[in-house]
Structure formats: structure tokens, C-alpha cells
Amino acid sequence: QVQLVQSGAEVKKPGASVKVSCKASGYSFTDYYIHWVRQAPGQGPEWMGWIKPNSGGTHFAQMFRGRVTMTRDTSISTVYMEVTSLRSDDTAVYYCARVTPVGIIDYWGQGSLVTVSS
Amino acid sequence: EVVMTQSPATLSVSPGERAALSCRASQSVSSKLAWYQQKPGQAPRLLIYDVSTRATGIPARFSGSGSGAEFTLTISSLQSEDFAVYYCQQYGQWPPLTFGGGTKVQIK
Numbered sequence: 001q002v003q004l005v006q007s008g009a010e011v012k013k014p015g016a017s018v019k020v021s022c023k024a025s026g027y028s029f030t031d032y033y034i035h036w037v038r039q040a041p042g043q044g045p046e047w048m049g050w051i052k053p054n055s056g057g058t059h060f061a062q063m064f065r066g067r068v069t070m071t072r073d074t075s076i077s078t079v080y081m082e083v084t085s086l087r088s089d090d091t092a093v094y095y096c097a098r099v100t101p102v103g104i105i106d107y108w109g110q111g112s113l114v115t116v117s118s
Numbered sequence: 119e120v121v122m123t124q125s126p127a128t129l130s131v132s133p134g135e136r137a138a139l140s141c142r143a144s145q146s147v148s149s150k151l152a153w154y155q156q157k158p159g160q161a162p163r164l165l166i167y168d169v170s171t172r173a174t175g176i177p178a179r180f181s182g183s184g185s186g187a188e189f190t191l192t193i194s195s196l197q198s199e200d201f202a203v204y205y206c207q208q209y210g211q212w213p214p215l216t217f218g219g220g221t222k223v224q225i226k
Binding site for chain 1: 150152154160161162163164167173205207209212213214215216217218219220
């Protein structure tokens with residue numbers, strides 16, 4: 001069965017960076033883009049961007065460009081998402097998600113809580 | 119960017135009753151609309167895509183309708199496990215993928 005397993009919760013200070021991992025299994029890793037979506041407490045989901053696992057190509061939502069990077073290691077079917085210059089409003093649960101070519105999110109990771117606090 | 123607006127923010131319904139949740143897009147997204155269910159502490163789960171197609175394993179009491187910019191998710195007879203937050207998401211004009219703010223369905 002398809003699974004996306006993410007790394008654990010993190011607590012960071014403002015200005016620091018955080019890197020979240022997402023290990024895929026149960027399907028061919030290079031067949032689907034992996035997207036990242038975050039959800040602040042009590043808010044709806046917010047799309048951040050995607051990575052194409054076979055080439056490593058990326059695309060980011062405007063508000064995250066320059067502050068977010070996405071990478072992958074195809075040998076272990078894992079993608080990584082790093083956010084730099086963290087602010088308190090980056091406190092959220094970060095999800096990786098498998099997305100079909102048309103944009104349907106059919107599988108989600110379990111989420112990784114990132115708390116930014118001094 | 120397509121803005122998605124859901125109403126109401128909270129819906130109080132008794133078990134066994136019908137619930138209708140609304141989702142409006144700021145511009146037409148054709149039939150490229152999905153619904154997700156989220157329970158506390160869990161990731162969202164795909165319920166419906168292409169406006170009205172149920173995802174694998176989703177019971178028939180969940181149905182979707184609409185087109186263009188106005189959509190509805192209907193739960194015909196609410197079960198205890200259906201009390202949750204529901205989000206709509208458009209994939210008609212992306213990137214970016216955009217979501218509504220959610221409707222919380224709670225027990226009346």
C-alpha cells in the first residue's frame with residue numbers, strides 16, 4: 001500500500017532552518033510528483049510547491065520562493081523540504097503528499113509539526 | 119490565484135440528518151474540484167474528486183455536485199465518524215493548488 005512517512009516534530013528558534021523528510025513506499029517513486037502542503041493551527045491547508053522525483057525539478061508558490069528548497073534521494077525514495085529564516089508564523093504542520101498529474105492529492109504523509117518559538 | 123471560499127464555517131447536525139456543505143471559487147475551475155475530510159490530529163483524506171467521483175473506499179452517503187465555480191458536498195445521513203472538518207480544493211487552474219478555509223461538521 002502507498003505510504004508517505006515523515007520525520008518527527010521539530011522546535012526551532014526564529015531565524016533557524018528546518019529540514020523535513022518524507023519517505024515513500026508502495027509505488028514507483030519516480031512516477032508521481034511530491035508536493036508539500038502546510039497547515040497552521042486552525043487554518044486550511046496551504047500549498048507550498050512540488051518536486052519531480054526523477055529529475056529533481058522544483059516549483060514553489062510565490063510566497064515561499066527563496067526560502068524553501070526541495071531535494072530528493074532516489075536511492076531511498078525520500079524527499080526533503082527545507083525552510084530557512086524561520087518566523088513564528090511558520091509554525092504549522094507540514095505535509096508531504098503524492099499528487100496525480102492533474103492535481104488531485106491522493107495520499108498524504110502523517111504530517112510533521114514545526115514549532116517556531118524563542 | 120483561484121480563491122476558494124467555504125460556507126458555513128461550522129455546521130451543527132444531528133446524527134442521521136443530511137448535511138450540505140458549500141464551496142465557491144473566485145473563477146471557474148471547470149470540474150476540477152476535490153473534497154477532503156480531516157479529523158483531529160490526522161492528515162486530510164481524499165473523499166471526492168472531479169466534483170462527484172468518490173475516492174476508493176468512500177461510502178455512497180458522500181456525494182458531490184456542481185460545476186464552474188459553485189460546488190456542494192452532501193452527506194446524506196451523518197454517521198458518528200463523519201463529524202470532522204471538510205476542505206474543498208481546486209485543480210482547474212494551478213499552480214498554485216488552493217484550498218478553502220474548511221467547514222467543521224459538529225454534533226448538534
